[in-house]
Amino acid sequence: MSAAFEVIGGQPLRGEIVPQGAKNEALQIICAVLVTAEPVTISNIPDIRDVNKLIELLADMGVKVERLGGDTYRFQADDVNLQYLDTPAFVKQARELRGSVMILGPMLARFGKCQLPKPGGDKIGRRPLDTHFVGLQKLGGELKVEGTDFYKISSPGKLHGAHMLLDEASVTGTANIVMGAVLAEGTTTIYNAACEPYLQQLCKMLVRMGAKIQGIGSNLLTIEGVERLGGTEHRMLPDMIEIGSFIGLAAMTGSEITIKDCQIPELGLIPDTFRKLGIKLEYRGDDIYVPAQDRYEIATYLDGSILTVSDHTWPGFTPDLLSIALVVATQAKGTVLIHQKMFESRLFFVDKLIDMGAQITLCDPHRAIVIGLDKRHALRGITMTSPDIRAGVALLIAALSAEGKSTILNVEQIDRGYQNIDGRLQALGAQIKRV
Known part of the structure; x- marks a missing residue:
C-alpha cells in the first residue's frame, strides 16, 4: 500500500528549516x-x-x-x-x-x-x-x-x-x-x-x-x-533544490521562514530568479531570511514585455526548480512564461494546478504561460498524484497554500528526494500528515 500526504492548506508557517545534503x-x-x-x-x-x-x-x-x-x-x-x-x-x-x-x-x-x-x-x-x-x-x-x-x-x-x-x-x-x-x-x-x-x-x-x-x-x-x-x-553541500523549494513555499503561504546554512555563494541564479518573481529575500550570514509577504509581483523586462524563466546548464537556472517557479507564479501578480528546455514531460503536472484553480496555458510540452492570481483567489484543495520528485514538491507547496484539504498520492516519489519532508514542515506549523 503506497503512502499519501493529507494537507490542510491556507495556514502561514514560521520558523527555521535546515536543508538536507544535496x-x-x-x-x-x-x-x-x-x-x-x-x-x-x-x-x-x-x-x-x-x-x-x-x-x-x-x-x-x-x-x-x-x-x-x-x-x-x-x-x-x-x-x-x-x-x-x-x-x-x-x-x-x-x-x-x-x-x-x-x-x-x-x-x-x-x-x-x-x-x-x-x-x-x-x-x-x-x-x-x-x-x-x-x-x-x-x-x-x-x-x-x-x-x-x-x-x-x-x-x-x-x-x-x-x-x-x-x-x-x-x-x-x-x-x-x-x-x-x-x-x-x-x-x-x-x-x-x-x-x-x-x-x-x-x-x-x-x-x-x-x-x-x-x-x-x-x-x-x-x-x-x-x-x-x-x-x-x-x-557535501546543502541541497540547492530544497533551498529554492523553501523560498517558494514561504512566498506561496505568506510565511516568515529562515533557511539555515545555505552556502549562498554556490546557489548561482536561484535567489535572483525568485526575486524576479517578486519574492523578498535577505541574506543573514549564510542563512536566507524570507519575510512574510501578503503579495508579490513578477518583474517585467525593461521594455515592459513578459518575463521568461527558463532552465539552462550551469551557471544558468537549474531545471529542477522550474516546477517550483511555476507554482509560485500562480499566486503572483503578473504573467510569466516558463520554458522547460531539457525534459519534455516535466510540465505535464500543470493539469493538477489548473484543477486547483490556477490560470495556466500549456503551450506545448516545453512551455507554459502562468497568469498570476495575485492571491485574490486561493487555490482549492484536490486529490492528486505526484508524477516525479520535483513536481511532487511543487504540488505539495500548492496544497499548503490552498484552501481546504488536499491529498497527494504516490509520495514515495517525494521521499526519493526529500528527507522527512512532512516532519520538517510540521515543525514550521504545516498541517500535513502521512496516511
Missing part, C-alpha cells in the same frame, strides 16, 4: 568511493530513498560501509566483488536507481570492466546515456549492448587520456568520464563539461585524493591521470 551531489560522491581501496568518510549525506538504495548497492558489491553517526558514513572499496555484477539481484537494484549509472567510470578505471542494465529514475522524458558511453569509449572502453538495455563495458589495457567535446553538458556523464580519466594514462581534456557545484565538489574531492584536475568550475577540464588515489574526508 541529493545530486551524493549520488556522484558515493560512486566515487570506488576509485580507491582506502577509506573515504562522507558527511551531510541525505537520508532519502535514492541515496540509501545506492549505499545498499555498493555494500552488496562488497564495499565496506560503516555508519559513523547521523549523516556520516565511512566507505572502503578494498574488496569489491566483481561476480556480484552477474547476479539477478544486482540487475534488479541497478534498474531501480538512476544514480547507479555513475559506477561505470570508477569501475572501468580501476577494474577494467563494468556492466549495467538501463537505470531507472524519474519519468520526465528521454534521458539517453550516450554521453556517458561515448566519453568512456574515447578513454579506451569497449562497449557491448546485450538485448535492448543491458550494457557491458570493458578495457583490454589501462584507460588512456583523450581529448573530447561532449555533445551535451551532462552532469552525470561528466562525472563518469572524470572518474574514469583520473586513473587513465596520460592527459584527458573534456570540453563542454558540466560545471555544476556538485561536479566541482566531486573534482575537489578527487584532487584531495591525489587526482590532478585543472579548470574546476569551468566547462574545460584538463585531467592528468595518476597511478592510484588515496582516501579522504568530504562534506
Whole structure:
C-alpha cells in the first residue's frame, strides 16, 4: 500500500528549516568511493530513498560501509566483488536507481570492466546515456549492448587520456568520464563539461585524493591521470533544490521562514530568479531570511514585455526548480512564461494546478504561460498524484497554500528526494500528515 500526504492548506508557517545534503551531489560522491581501496568518510549525506538504495548497492558489491553517526558514513572499496555484477539481484537494484549509472567510470578505471542494465529514475522524458558511453569509449572502453538495455563495458589495457567535446553538458556523464580519466594514462581534456557545484565538489574531492584536475568550475577540464588515489574526508553541500523549494513555499503561504546554512555563494541564479518573481529575500550570514509577504509581483523586462524563466546548464537556472517557479507564479501578480528546455514531460503536472484553480496555458510540452492570481483567489484543495520528485514538491507547496484539504498520492516519489519532508514542515506549523 503506497503512502499519501493529507494537507490542510491556507495556514502561514514560521520558523527555521535546515536543508538536507544535496541529493545530486551524493549520488556522484558515493560512486566515487570506488576509485580507491582506502577509506573515504562522507558527511551531510541525505537520508532519502535514492541515496540509501545506492549505499545498499555498493555494500552488496562488497564495499565496506560503516555508519559513523547521523549523516556520516565511512566507505572502503578494498574488496569489491566483481561476480556480484552477474547476479539477478544486482540487475534488479541497478534498474531501480538512476544514480547507479555513475559506477561505470570508477569501475572501468580501476577494474577494467563494468556492466549495467538501463537505470531507472524519474519519468520526465528521454534521458539517453550516450554521453556517458561515448566519453568512456574515447578513454579506451569497449562497449557491448546485450538485448535492448543491458550494457557491458570493458578495457583490454589501462584507460588512456583523450581529448573530447561532449555533445551535451551532462552532469552525470561528466562525472563518469572524470572518474574514469583520473586513473587513465596520460592527459584527458573534456570540453563542454558540466560545471555544476556538485561536479566541482566531486573534482575537489578527487584532487584531495591525489587526482590532478585543472579548470574546476569551468566547462574545460584538463585531467592528468595518476597511478592510484588515496582516501579522504568530504562534506557535501546543502541541497540547492530544497533551498529554492523553501523560498517558494514561504512566498506561496505568506510565511516568515529562515533557511539555515545555505552556502549562498554556490546557489548561482536561484535567489535572483525568485526575486524576479517578486519574492523578498535577505541574506543573514549564510542563512536566507524570507519575510512574510501578503503579495508579490513578477518583474517585467525593461521594455515592459513578459518575463521568461527558463532552465539552462550551469551557471544558468537549474531545471529542477522550474516546477517550483511555476507554482509560485500562480499566486503572483503578473504573467510569466516558463520554458522547460531539457525534459519534455516535466510540465505535464500543470493539469493538477489548473484543477486547483490556477490560470495556466500549456503551450506545448516545453512551455507554459502562468497568469498570476495575485492571491485574490486561493487555490482549492484536490486529490492528486505526484508524477516525479520535483513536481511532487511543487504540488505539495500548492496544497499548503490552498484552501481546504488536499491529498497527494504516490509520495514515495517525494521521499526519493526529500528527507522527512512532512516532519520538517510540521515543525514550521504545516498541517500535513502521512496516511
